Amino acid sequence: MAETPMTATGGPRRSPLHGRHVALGAKFAAFGGWEMPVAYADGGVLREHEAVRSAVGVFDVSHLGKARITGAGAAAFVNSCLTNDLDRLTAGQAQYTLCCDEATGGVVDDIIAYRYADDHVFLVPNAANTAEVVRRLRAAAPNGVTVTDEHSGYAVLAVQGPGSAEVLTGLGLPTGHPYMSFLTGRLAAGVAEVVVCRTGYTGEHGYELVVPAAQAGEVWDALLAAPGTVPPRPCGLGARDTLRTEMGYALHGQDLTPEITPVQARLGWAVGWRKSTFWGREVLSAEKATGPVRLLWGLEAVRQAIPREGMAVLRDGVRIGEVTSGTFSPTRKLGIGLALLDTAAVAGDADGTEVQVDLRGRLAPMRVVRPPFVPSSVR
Secondary structure (H helix, E strand, O other), X not given: OOOOOOOOOOOOEEOOOHHHHXXXXXXXXXXXXXXXXXXXXXXXXXXXXXXXHHOOEEEEOOXXXXXXXXXXXXXXXXXXXXXXXXXXXOOOEEEEEEEEOOOOOOEEEEEEEEEEEOOEEEEEOOXXXXXXXXXXXXXXXXXXXXXXXXXXXXXXXXXXXXXHHHHHHXXXXXXXXXXXXXXXXXXXXXXXXXXXXXXXXXXXXXXXXXXXXXXXXXXXXXXXXXXXOOOOEEEOHHHHHHHHHHHOOOOEXXXXXXXXXXXXXXXXXXXXXXXXXXXXXXXXXXXXXHOOOEEEEEEEEOXXXXXXXXXXXXXXXXEEEEEEEEEEEOOXXXXXXXXXXXXXXXXXXXXXXXXXXXXXXXXXXXXXXXXXXXXXXXX
């Protein structure tokens, strides 16, 4: 099957699997400058969501960025820029980390860092932010360290759900490694090396495969045809959003932005506070010491209502914050969301606090809760 190139001239970028998505009846939407599948004709968001929670789903997330930092001291250089402590990792481990603005502490992007060696780090940023992350790293890189944008060189496929290990094992790919670590393997003769990382964005046991773009189709086809008790279901970014929201996972551009800091987004665990250097360290340390003026919380609808991004959150008639993400939870069968709320208005343990969300002039009662909305099964 002929595939569309990774980069489409004069329009949105497309995955190397675009033709396969068309053949499966996918509905597409723009996402971070890319045209990506939202859902497929034989499933829809609810069925795809359920497949991941109960069996296994396969996502094309090739819009995610890829950047490689190499040269003597590459890992030390990355560690001096990004928030988390890369020195906690050994070769073959991955880490969630943040690229923050030096002056404001706001989140430029959230990233998965793969540590190959002291002189080799691979980064997976978000689609829309890859060029900016690469630009900042290149501007700061010392002599001998090279930052390469490999966005178009690789596809990323996410295999998620309780049956994900069975699928990969049946194809001869590694599955026994711990959460946030990676191994390499080969699908079959003629297919280039596949990086298999125990990561994901759904809250389920899962893997993300980094595959050379030219061979993504072979790997995709093999995954969907994998032997097993339940056939894998192709899943789009619609289900990916409902799944990650149920887990309370932040999405850059909504729950994380250059105006929102890791402290406000409850991501202090992804900051190496004892490190001497990382971008934004001074302003973030000060905010941590004084406490943030707003904090990210979860919202659960008391009655039928779905909070949506940008809607005002009120308490006793006073606006106290704004919804950053919202959706219907297929697992819980209710509306859920994330919201940045003024800490003065919901001080202390706010679990159970009653608020209202302005749904286009109708005040819908909600409860403030701590995510996740469903138990995590990532390990």
